[in-house]
Amino acid sequence: MKAVTYVDDGTWHDGNPMVLGPMSQSTWLGSLIFDGARAFEGVIPDIDLHCARACASARKMMLEPKIRPEEMVEIVKDAVSRFDGSTALYIKPMFWADSGWIYPDPDSTRFLLNVFESPLPGDAGFTACVSTKRRPAPDQAPTDAKAACLYANAGRALKEAVDKGFNNAVVLDPIGNVAEFATANLVFAKDGEVHTPIPNGTFLNGITRQRILGLLAKAGYKVHERTVTVADLKEADEIFSTGNHGKVQPLTKFEDQDLQPGPVAAKAKELYWAFAHGDA
Ligand code: PMP
Numbered sequence: 001m002k003a004v005t006y007v008d009d010g011t012w013h014d015g016n017p018m019v020l021g022p023m024s025q026s027t028w029l030g031s032l033i034f035d036g037a038r039a040f041e042g043v044i045p046d047i048d049l050h051c052a053r054a055c056a057s058a059r060k061m062m063l064e065p066k067i068r069p070e071e072m073v074e075i076v077k078d079a080v081s082r083f084d085g086s087t088a089l090y091i092k093p094m095f096w097a098d099s100g101w102i103y104p105d106p107d108s109t110r111f112l113l114n115v116f117e118s119p120l121p122g123d124a125g126f127t128a129c130v131s132t133k134r135r136p137a138p139d140q141a142p143t144d145a146k147a148a149c150l151y152a153n154a155g156r157a158l159k160e161a162v163d164k165g166f167n168n169a170v171v172l173d174p175i176g177n178v179a180e181f182a183t184a185n186l187v188f189a190k191d192g193e194v195h196t197p198i199p200n201g202t203f204l205n206g207i208t209r210q211r212i213l214g215l216l217a218k219a220g221y222k223v224h225e226r227t228v229t230v231a232d233l234k235e236a237d238e239i240f241s242t243g244n245h246g247k248v249q250p251l252t253k254f255e256d257q258d259l260q261p262g263p264v265a266a267k268a269k270e271l272y273w274a275f276a277h278g279d280a
Pocket of ligand 1: 036183185203205242
């Protein structure tokens with residue numbers, strides 16, 4: 001799979017260039033942030049929001065970006081133009097600190113953009129069980145940043161689920177309510193209405209989540225952002241994920257219960273595609 005990297009010294013590289021050194025503060029202690037966006041079918045939906053979130057995540061991790069989100073968008077467009085457009089792309093900007101000791105020196109904040117081919121998953125959906133690993137509270141970890149350090153726990157949740165024969169995990173918040181999937185937000189439908197955990201600071205309030213909830217509400221769906229329990233999921237007519245990587249993906253099995261991909265997930269995907277292509 002082709003990959004292209006832009007580094008903040010103005011250089012472009014193919015493949016997987018060595019950029020972070022063993023002495024980088026972020027290599028050592030993890031004060032690195034990234035964002036994830038997609039280019040597909042000639043569009044890069046919400047790229048301005050993804051670049052703005054990357055800068056905001058960096059500041060929450062005590063980094064100080066030297067690049068503005070609008071400049072990042074131009075570099076993303078340049079990177080995307082280096083591909084032939086036949087395969088969907090994953091767009092991954094990163095900020096990290098080169099120096100500092102226990103906390104990063106903000107003046108040493110570095111930036112790179114990594115873009116690589118990564119096909120969108122199809123519509124087959126995925127299975128999930130409830131994880132024993134939980135999302136931390138906002139005073140326990142930088143939950144409002146897309147900080148790499150949070151993904152060690154997301155990885156533990158995912159691996160635990162895979163070892164049990166599932167594709168993904170439903171991760172609970174610190175008091176046991178549903179937060180999200182390991183790396184995507186969770187939405188369910190019951191009697192034609194849309195329900196999703198209310199952002200309580202424990203999970204990433206995804207750009208795709210906000211976009212899709214807005215599109216569904218505009219299309220006339222009642223959208224309830226509220227406390228969601230595991231028992232609510234067991235009663236759901238359909239459950240799906242939202243996230244930049246897979247966009248809208250139906251859940252086909254939750255714990256021991258089979259589920260059918262449903263009309264609300266299909267509508268969410270249709271509305272998102274229309275938005276992405278400028279038709280909404
Ligand atoms: N939660 C987590 C933990 C994630 O990693 C992601 C993917 N960025 C999401 C939710 C979905 O967010 P978005 O729609 O902004 O990609």
